[in-house]
Amino acid sequence: MFFGLSEEQEQFQDYVKKFLADNVTVDEIRKIANGEDEALAKEIYSGLINLGINALLVPEEHGGLGADLLSAVAVAQGLGSGVGPIPFAGAYVMAPIAINLAGSDEQKAKYLPQIVSNETKFGVGLSEYVAAREDAGIDLSGGKANGKALFVIDGDEADYFLLANKGGVLFLVDAKDKGIEITKLTSVDKTRSYLELNLKNVAAEILPGSESNPEIAKKVLDAGRIIFAADSLGASESMIEKAVSYAKERKQFNRVIGSFQAVKHMCAEMASDLEPCYAMLWQAAHSFDHEPDEARLQACQAKSHISEVAKMVSKKATEVHGGMGFTDLLGLHYWFKRIGLNRQLLGGPELIREEAAEIQGFNQ
Amino acid sequence: MDLNYGAEYEDFRKEVQAFCKEYQGVSFKSDSNVVADTLSGSSTTKKSKKEVTRSEWQQILIEKGYIARAIPKEYGGYGGETDIIKSRIIATEFSKAKVPGGMGGQGIDMLVPTLLEWGSEEQKQKYIRPTLHGEMIWCQGYSEPNAGSDLASLQTKGELIDGNWVINGQKIWTSTAQYSQMMFCLVRTEPQAPKHSGISFILIPMDTPGIEIRPLVDMTLKAGFNEVFFDDVTVPEENIVAKRGEGWSVANSVLGHERGSLADPNATMNRLNTLINMMKEQTIDGRRLIDIPSYRDRLMQVQGKVMASQAHSLRLLSSKINPGQNVKLGGMIQKLVGTELRHELEGLAIDVLGEIGTLYEDSPYLKEDGSFQFTYMYFLGLIIGGGTNQIQKNIISERGLGMPKEPKVTEAS
Numbered sequence: 078m079f080f081g082l083s084e085e086q087e088q089f090q091d092y093v094k095k096f097l098a099d100n101v102t103v104d105e106i107r108k109i110a111n112g113e114d115e116a117l118a119k120e121i122y123s124g125l126i127n128l129g130i131n132a133l134l135v136p137e138e139h140g141g142l143g144a145d146l147l148s149a150v151a152v153a154q155g156l157g158s159g160v161g162p163i164p165f166a167g168a169y170v171m172a173p174i175a176i177n178l179a180g181s182d183e184q185k186a187k188y189l190p191q192i193v194s195n196e197t198k199f200g201v202g203l204s205e206y207v208a209a210r211e212d213a214g215i216d217l218s219g220g221k222a223n224g225k226a227l228f229v230i231d232g233d234e235a236d237y238f239l240l241a242n243k244g245g246v247l248f249l250v251d252a253k254d255k256g257i258e259i260t261k262l263t264s265v266d267k268t269r270s271y272l273e274l275n276l277k278n279v280a281a282e283i284l285p286g287s288e289s290n291p292e293i294a295k296k297v298l299d300a301g302r303i304i305f306a307a308d309s310l311g312a313s314e315s316m317i318e319k320a321v322s323y324a325k326e327r328k329q330f331n332r333v334i335g336s337f338q339a340v341k342h343m344c345a346e347m348a349s350d351l352e353p354c355y356a357m358l359w360q361a362a363h364s365f366d367h368e369p370d371e372a373r374l375q376a377c378q379a380k381s382h383i384s385e386v387a388k389m390v391s392k393k394a395t396e397v398h399g400g401m402g403f404t405d406l407l408g409l410h411y412w413f414k415r416i417g418l419n420r421q422l423l424g425g426p427e428l429i430r431e432e433a434a435e436i437q438g439f440n441q
Numbered sequence: 442m443d444l445n446y447g448a449e450y451e452d453f454r455k456e457v458q459a460f461c462k463e464y465q466g467v468s469f470k471s472d473s474n475v476v477a478d479t480l481s482g483s484s485t486t487k488k489s490k491k492e493v494t495r496s497e498w499q500q501i502l503i504e505k506g507y508i509a510r511a512i513p514k515e516y517g518g519y520g521g522e523t524d525i526i527k528s529r530i531i532a533t534e535f536s537k538a539k540v541p542g543g544m545g546g547q548g549i550d551m552l553v554p555t556l557l558e559w560g561s562e563e564q565k566q567k568y569i570r571p572t573l574h575g576e577m578i579w580c581q582g583y584s585e586p587n588a589g590s591d592l593a594s595l596q597t598k599g600e601l602i603d604g605n606w607v608i609n610g611q612k613i614w615t616s617t618a619q620y621s622q623m624m625f626c627l628v629r630t631e632p633q634a635p636k637h638s639g640i641s642f643i644l645i646p647m648d649t650p651g652i653e654i655r656p657l658v659d660m661t662l663k664a665g666f667n668e669v670f671f672d673d674v675t676v677p678e679e680n681i682v683a684k685r686g687e688g689w690s691v692a693n694s695v696l697g698h699e700r701g702s703l704a705d706p707n708a709t710m711n712r713l714n715t716l717i718n719m720m721k722e723q724t725i726d727g728r729r730l731i732d733i734p735s736y737r738d739r740l741m742q743v744q745g746k747v748m749a750s751q752a753h754s755l756r757l758l759s760s761k762i763n764p765g766q767n768v769k770l771g772g773m774i775q776k777l778v779g780t781e782l783r784h785e786l787e788g789l790a791i792d793v794l795g796e797i798g799t800l801y802e803d804s805p806y807l808k809e810d811g812s813f814q815f816t817y818m819y820f821l822g823l824i825i826g827g828g829t830n831q832i833q834k835n836i837i838s839e840r841g842l843g844m845p846k847e848p849k850v851t852e853a854s
Contacts, residue, residue: 382745
């Protein structure tokens with residue numbers, strides 16, 4: 078019996094953390110977030126791709142690493158802790174899982190190796206499936222997609238978009254299709270891309286497995302939620318570390334502020350609420366691959382619970398930094414905002430808890 | 442990640458399950474020590490097939506190795522190896538089947554490990570067996586009216602006079618003093634030494650002349666503490682455990698046992714299930730409580746926390762059997778997180794019941810024997826006791842996060 082990340086998974090996470098720590102300082106994050114240095118953004122992106130994070134979830138028969146979701150979670154924690162400004166949850170987790178579970182043999186053979194070589198990049202938009210807004214939603218008929226997809230992630234350089242209609246039918250559209258109009262959305266979190274797609278008679282390549290089996294879209298959703306939880310957990314861990322080390326340095330009243338119980342207790346509260354989240358997250362990822370009966374509930378609860386804890390951490394860690402925490406100069410806000418976006422993506426805590434209740438048959 | 446315990450352990454699980462099946466519905470004859478069943482999450486109030494005394498039950502469990510597993514046979518234990526996975530399986534299966542576990546209490550949970558680590562051979566021979574078998578009940582004499590969170594400032598005095606310890610002073614928050622045969626007590630024996638090194642750990646028979654016990658009823662009005670007064674209480678010199686002045690180290694070495702045991706995740710899961718079932722049964726205006734969205738959302742929030750703490754306990758278990766697995770803060774947070782969670786859970790049950798949730802004791806319309814109110818209050822006691830949760834936060838921030846201690850106040854005016 079062993080409960081936790083394996084040595085390899087920890088090592089992979091350490092590579093990601095180290096890469097970000099060495100290459101992405103707050104100044105660099107700011108440049109990328111402000112769109113001031115595209116060369117730098119590309120360099121960081123390709124540096125992380127060189128570590129192999131894109132190939133993790135692609136099965137070995139298609140040239141990937143054939144790892145399980147827990148390995149992707151290990152990476153996502155690392156990306157969250159360094160607010161890695163690259164695509165991941167959509168492009169390298171949800172897309173390969175969707176194609177592998179619902180794609181035809183031809184689709185798998187075509188797209189999965191291209192994810193490994195990173196020749197083809199996928200943006201992902203499931204908002205219409207999870208919680209469609211009044212003027213959004215996609216009509217899928219006669220091989221054509223019409224409508225609007227909001228809050229598409231990982232789409233800035235995408236060659237294809239993976240989308241879904243309300244019924245959970247997953248399909249791909251070519252980003253170069255003339256019928257697609259792409260609008261950038263500006264979220265508080267500028268470390269990741271966020272798009273709106275307007276589709277007019279766009280050729281839709283349906284992943285056929287998702288038509289016959291509505292569970293597949295849920296599975297893709299579960300994976301995405303677990304990854305966003307992992308990202309928030311990594312970001313929270315990092316915020317606590319920053320708060321603790323700031324509190325050990327900063328002096329007021331001739332003492333380091335970390336010696337005041339008011340400050341210490343905030344740090345202890347953050348740490349003790351976050352600590353059980355590691356196990357919860359890892360168990361959810363483990364169940365995703367190995368305990369299907371419990372997987373849906375665990376994915377929902379991990380996403381909603383960790384989002385709540387992360388929100389608390391993002392607030393308290395900022396407070397521990399005092400006025401500096403509020404400044405752009407320190408850049409702590411990139412972590413704060415990363416947690417803020419993760420919280421809402423693929424359903425906020427209240428929506429997901431309602432889903433968790435449904436899964437257990439609680440609401441009639 | 443590998444959540445399988447392996448074939449050997451699955452066989453063991455089957456054995457425990459068979460045992461639980463055999464003893465399902467076991468209940469206790471009235472020699473029982475007061476052990477609030479809601480606290481272990483098990484219910485023994487139902488009509489039973491089998492009736493045993495508490496000590497007979499202890500004997501059965503020890504013979505099977507389900508309790509006192511790693512305690513040597515010569516001291517009345519099972520004489521096996523410590524096996525944390527087996528302990529986990531036992532706890533889980535007993536909890537699932539609602540079969541009562543072994544007795545708890547200060548003697549078994551705290552004193553026995555203390556004596557095994559620090560006691561003389563004579564002390565081990567004399568005290569461990571009757572304690573394990575429930576024949577010798579212990580209370581803990583630590584806190585004093587002026588020594589609570591700052592326990593090391595305790596003032597109860599012990600003087601060695603003619604081969605006897607003569608003890609004077611007062612202890613407080615002493616649970617079960619009225620039923621106990623013995624007390625293990627922290628006493629200041631070296632008044633000249635610095636405060637942490639002037640304390641000794643002394644065993645005191647509760648029928649010694651000069652001891653006065655006054656009840657101190659707690660807010661539940663059910664369980665209770667006591668104040669214990671010592672007026673020239675005289676016990677033999679050999680009743681000291683370890684050396685003079687080592688009492689603080691002795692006490693600290695087993696405090697962890699208490700803190701870990703205060704919030705058992707299995708019990709919390711059982712209570713959550715009780716709450717869920719109740720919310721499916723009870724109605725307001727014909728609507729099930731669980732169908733009211735705001736109640737349901739709070740339930741789901743608590744469920745998330747319970748699931749996190751269950752997973753966390755698996756991670757802790759794993760770290761104990763896989764050397765090198767680092768769970769830095771893992772154990773330190775258990776008392777804080779576990780007691781707060783349980784208090785929140787019981788409080789939610791009261792809220793969803795509304796006015797019915799306020800009923801207590803033997804009132805009509807009472808649900809679950811009033812255990813939600815009782816446990817809600819009882820866990821507030823545990824949030825304060827065993828090192829207050831504020832003290833826990835000091836420990837977590839200082840020892841877990843490496844933050845500096847608060848500077849000592851040099852001179853109190």
